[in-house]
Amino acid sequence: MSRLLDAPGRPAGSAPEPRRHRRAPAKGRTRTRRAPGRILAFAAALCALALAACAVPGVRHQLRASFTRLPSPYTELYFAGEPSLSHGEITAPVTLVAHGGSPGRYRLRTWVTTAGGRVTGSRTDTVAPRRTETPTTLTARLPAGGRAHKESGAFVVHVALVGQTQSLHFTLRGTP
Numbered sequence: 001m002s003r004l005l006d007a008p009g010r011p012a013g014s015a016p017e018p019r020r021h022r023r024a025p026a027k028g029r030t031r032t033r034r035a036p037g038r039i040l041a042f043a044a045a046l047c048a049l050a051l052a053a054c055a056v057p058g059v060r061h062q063l064r065a066s067f068t069r070l071p072s073p074y075t076e077l078y079f080a081g082e083p084s085l086s087h088g089e090i091t092a093p094v095t096l097v098a099h100g101g102s103p104g105r106y107r108l109r110t111w112v113t114t115a116g117g118r119v120t121g122s123r124t125d126t127v128a129p130r131r132t133e134t135p136t137t138l139t140a141r142l143p144a145g146g147r148a149h150k151e152s153g154a155f156v157v158h159v160a161l162v163g164q165t166q167s168l169h170f171t172l173r174g175t176p
Contacts, residue, residue, distance in 0.1 A: 073100030077166045080137050083157045085172055090144050092157045092170070095137045096127050103129040107162035110140040115154040115171075120145035124162065 053059045080093040090112050098104070106129075111122035121142035129136040144155060153173070160167040 071100050073098070075099070075106065075161065075164065075166065077159070077161060077168060079159075079168060079170060080135075083170050083172060085144055085155065088144050090121075090142045090155060090157060090172070092140045092142070092159065093137060094140060094159050094168070095135045096129065096161075097135045098129050098132050100132065103132050108138060108140075109160050109162050110142060111158050112142045112144065113156045113158065114145075115156065120155070 054063070076095075076097040076099060078095055080095040083090060083092040085091075092110060094108065094110070096106060096108065098106075106127045107124055108127050109122065109124045112120045114120060121144070123140060123142060125138055125140065127136055127138055140159070142157075155172045157170045157172065158167065159169070
C-alpha cells in the first residue's frame with residue numbers, strides 16, 4: 001500500500017498529534033465555568049436568608065404592602081339637597097366625605113353669581129370631619145341680592161374645595 005492510503009494527512013510511522021487542551025485564561029480574567037456545588041450552596045444560602053427575613057414581622061408587612069393594591073385617599077363633595085332661594089337668601093346644603101387616610105381640615109368656598117356672572121355673595125367655611133368615610137354636611141346661607149335676581153332671572157351657586165380641583169355648581173332658574 002502506498003503511504004497516502006495508510007494515513008491520510010500524516011506520514012506512516014509518525015506519532016499521533018497531541019490532544020488540544022483549553023487555553024488558560026488571559027491575565028486578569030477568571031474562568032466562567034463554576035462548580036455545581038458552589039452554585040447549589042449559594043442557592044441554599046439565599047433561600048435560607050429569604051425564609052429568615054420572612055419571619056420578621058416588619059419585613060412581612062413591607063412585602064404584603066408592596067404586593068397589595070392600597071387605595072389612595074380622596075375627598076368626595078356633593079350637594080346634599082337642592083339649593084333653594086327663600087326670602088332673599090340662598091341656602092345650599094353641601095356634604096363632604098373624606099376617604100382613606102386621616103381626615104384633615106377642609107376649606108369650603110361657596111359663592112353665588114347671577115346668570116351674567118356678577119357675584120352677589122360669598123363665604124368660606126372650615127369643615128373638619130371627625131372620622132373618615134363619615135359624611136359631614138354644611139348648610140351655606142348666602143344673600144341673593146334682590147335686584148340682581150330681577151335683572152337676570154337666575155342664580156348659579158358655586159362650591160369649591162380651596163386648594164383642590166373639586167368644584168360644584170347648581171343653577172337656580174325661574175325662582176321667585
